[in-house]
Amino acid sequence: MSSTRVLLLGVLLDGPLHGYEVRRRLEMWAADGWANVAYGSIYHGLGKMADEGLLHRVEEGRGGKTLYEITEAGRAEFMVRLMNHWWEIKPIVDPFQVALTFMDRLSPADLVVAMEARSAQLKAAIGMLGRAIEAKRAHGAPRHIDEILRLNAAQLEAQRNWIGDALERVRRGELP
Amino acid sequence: MSSTRVLLLGVLLDGPLHGYEVRRRLEMWAADGWANVAYGSIYHGLGKMADEGLLHRVEEGRGGKTLYEITEAGRAEFMVRLMNHWWEIKPIVDPFQVALTFMDRLSPADLVVAMEARSAQLKAAIGMLGRAIEAKRAHGAPRHIDEILRLNAAQLEAQRNWIGDALERVRRGELP
DNA sequence: AAGTTTTTATTCAAATTTGCGTACCATGTC
DNA sequence: GACATGGTACGCAAATTTGAATAAAAACTT
Numbered sequence: 457m458s459s460t461r462v463l464l465l466g467v468l469l470d471g472p473l474h475g476y477e478v479r480r481r482l483e484m485w486a487a488d489g490w491a492n493v494a495y496g497s498i499y500h501g502l503g504k505m506a507d508e509g510l511l512h513r514v515e516e517g518r519g520g521k522t523l524y525e526i527t528e529a530g531r532a533e534f535m536v537r538l539m540n541h542w543w544e545i546k547p548i549v550d551p552f553q554v555a556l557t558f559m560d561r562l563s564p565a566d567l568v569v570a571m572e573a574r575s576a577q578l579k580a581a582i583g584m585l586g587r588a589i590e591a592k593r594a595h596g597a598p599r600h601i602d603e604i605l606r607l608n609a610a611q612l613e614a615q616r617n618w619i620g621d622a623l624e625r626v627r628r629g630e631l632p
Numbered sequence: 633m634s635s636t637r638v639l640l641l642g643v644l645l646d647g648p649l650h651g652y653e654v655r656r657r658l659e660m661w662a663a664d665g666w667a668n669v670a671y672g673s674i675y676h677g678l679g680k681m682a683d684e685g686l687l688h689r690v691e692e693g694r695g696g697k698t699l700y701e702i703t704e705a706g707r708a709e710f711m712v713r714l715m716n717h718w719w720e721i722k723p724i725v726d727p728f729q730v731a732l733t734f735m736d737r738l739s740p741a742d743l744v745v746a747m748e749a750r751s752a753q754l755k756a757a758i759g760m761l762g763r764a765i766e767a768k769r770a771h772g773a774p775r776h777i778d779e780i781l782r783l784n785a786a787q788l789e790a791q792r793n794w795i796g797d798a799l800e801r802v803r804r805g806e807l808p
Numbered sequence: 809a810a811g812t813t814t815t816t817a818t819t820c821a822a823a824t825t826t827g828c829g830t831a832c833c834a835t836g837t838c
Numbered sequence: 839g840a841c842a843t844g845g846t847a848c849g850c851a852a853a854t855t856t857g858a859a860t861a862a863a864a865a866c867t868t
Contacts, residue, residue: 458727459727459730460854460855462730462734463730463733466733466734466737469737474816474817474818475817475818476815476816476817476818477816477817479817480816485733487733489723490723490724490725490726490729491725491729491730492854492855492856494855494856494857495817495818495819495856495857495858496819496820496854496855496856496857496858497854497855497856499817499818499819500853500854500855501854504853504854521816521817521818522817522818538731538734538737538738539746541727541728541730541731542728542731542746542747542749542750543746543749543750543753544727545750545753545754545757545788546726546727546728547665547666547784548666548724548725548726548784548787548788549666549667549724549725549726550666550722550724550725551634551635551717551720551722552717552718552722553666553667553780553783553784554635554638554639554663554667554717555714555717555718556776556779556780556783557639557642557661557663557777557780558638558642558714559776559779560774560776561642561645561714562714570715570718570719571718573718573719574718574719574721577719577721578721581721598736598808599807599808600732600735600736600807600808601733603732603735603794603798603807604729604732604733606794607729607732607790607791607794608723608724608729610790610791610793610794611724611787611790611791612721612724613790614783614786614787614789614790615783615786615787617786618779618782618783618786622779631775631776631779632774632775632776636824636825650846650847650848651847651848652846652847652848653846653847655847656846668824668825668826670825670826670827671826671827671828671847671848671849672824672825672826672827672828672849672850673824673825673826675847675848675849676823676824676825677824680823680824697846697847697848698847698848
């Protein structure tokens with residue numbers, strides 16, 4: 457939940473919001489792609505952190521809308537956790553690595569087909585990211601959010617290069 | 633649970649094992665670094681899949697050791713899910729992206745320090761991966777498992793390059 | 809203005825993951 | 839043989855995540 461917490465606290469830094477709006481903001485910075493931020497997670501996280509004193513519940517009239525406001529303790533917590541995220545190198549979790557683990561369970565022919573297909577798909581995905589960056593901030597997200605997309609593209613590119621390389625070796629029978 | 637399932641089924645492909653041994657194998661291919669494979673997950677997953685008919689429980693005498701054997705349905709499931717993993721481009725989940733999201737919440741000076749530190753740490757991590765690959769298979773994992781490490785190193789390298797780039801821009805005041 | 813769709817806002821059960829607690833058994837050791 | 843040590847093997851409560859269900863309000867249709 458560590459990442460979820462940072463995201464929630466971070467979104468609330470500039471003023472109280474209710475759960476739905478929190479979700480909107482996260483979607484805006486495309487965080488829904490790379491973090492665990494389904495509705496349930498958000499409401500759960502907000503509730504939990506309110507119980508812990510990192511947030512403060514502000515009832516907002518009828519409907520039962522609940523605004524969550526970050527507390528001083530919340531701000532402190534945010535900073536601590538944010539720094540952790542900068543300093544810790546955590547292994548990258550990519551389901552594709554699971555596929556690689558069982559490389560040897562596919563026939564060489566199937567493997568080559570799968571690798572070629574993935575390479576093509578990566579190319580398309582990278583292109584799309586590029587275009588998304590061009591089509592600047594249609595959504596009003598801050599500038600530095602593109603950087604995340606750029607980093608993403610670079611990592612996909614790295615994966616693609618690796619595939620190109622490995623493909624050769626598979627063709628020469630050196631892999632798996 | 634999709635990835636967990638593939639891993640569990642995949643490990644059982646060559647013969648029945650009990651939970652503890654499954655864990656050992658996964659550790660052996662360093663899968664514990666990049667997948668969700670705590671003990672609880674394993675026993676839960678094995679039990680669940682046994683209930684679903686993908687695995688078959690084989691009691692092994694005293695102690696209550698339970699061996700799990702993959703069924704035909706299980707093999708089919710494995711193949712389907714494995715192929716999914718090859719064909720789907722899922723966004724890479726890296727907690728560091730959370731840190732990037734809030735780039736603008738650090739003072740420029742702190743940001744520069746954090747980026748430099750991370751770059752250095754990445755360098756070290758990449759070096760370690762390299763050496764781990766050199767120190768070939770101390771553990772008896774199949775050859776193609778190094779490839780995962782190699783891919784990992786490449787992606788970390790990409791991250792490091794990105795940081796180098798962004799650092800310049802931060803210094804010039806173009807970011808965030 | 810009645811009816812329909814969309815957007816807003818939240819809740820809930822079910823699935824999953826974590827990490828620690830608990831045994832058991834073999835081995836060495838004094 | 840009493841006893842510590844460490845590897846083997848599993849269970850469980852608590853925390854987290856998901857995804858779908860719900861329902862009120864706003865916006866649009868006719």
